[in-house]
Amino acid sequence: MSHITWEAPFCGEGNNCFRIGTDTAGNAYIAVNGAEDQHLTDTREALRALIHDIKAGKADHLL
Template sequence: MHSDITWEEPFCQEGSACFRLGTDTSGNAYIAVAGQEDTPLTDSREALRALILEIKAGKADHLL
């Protein structure tokens, strides 16, 4: 497990999986299913920020 990741509280929607966002001191960002933090998806903070902004803009609504 990546021990230097600071995880945020889980984000949960009713009836679906919970996700956690995290960052480390090297400028990387992480997203993981709550309880599976030992296998996160990792990228730069800028990439995670861009992903979140695109989701908020509705560009992933077709996946829901």
């Protein structure tokens, strides 16, 4: 497995915190803060779109 570099946690209201990570192969990862070993993997573009929708309030139920 490639080494994942995690960004600082993004936290919404309450305890909804997640982190975005990337590796040297260009993969992107998302995980709940504190549970980075249980992450989802997708392309950077797909995760960027997900984060954009969460911030816009379209997908806050996913947190």
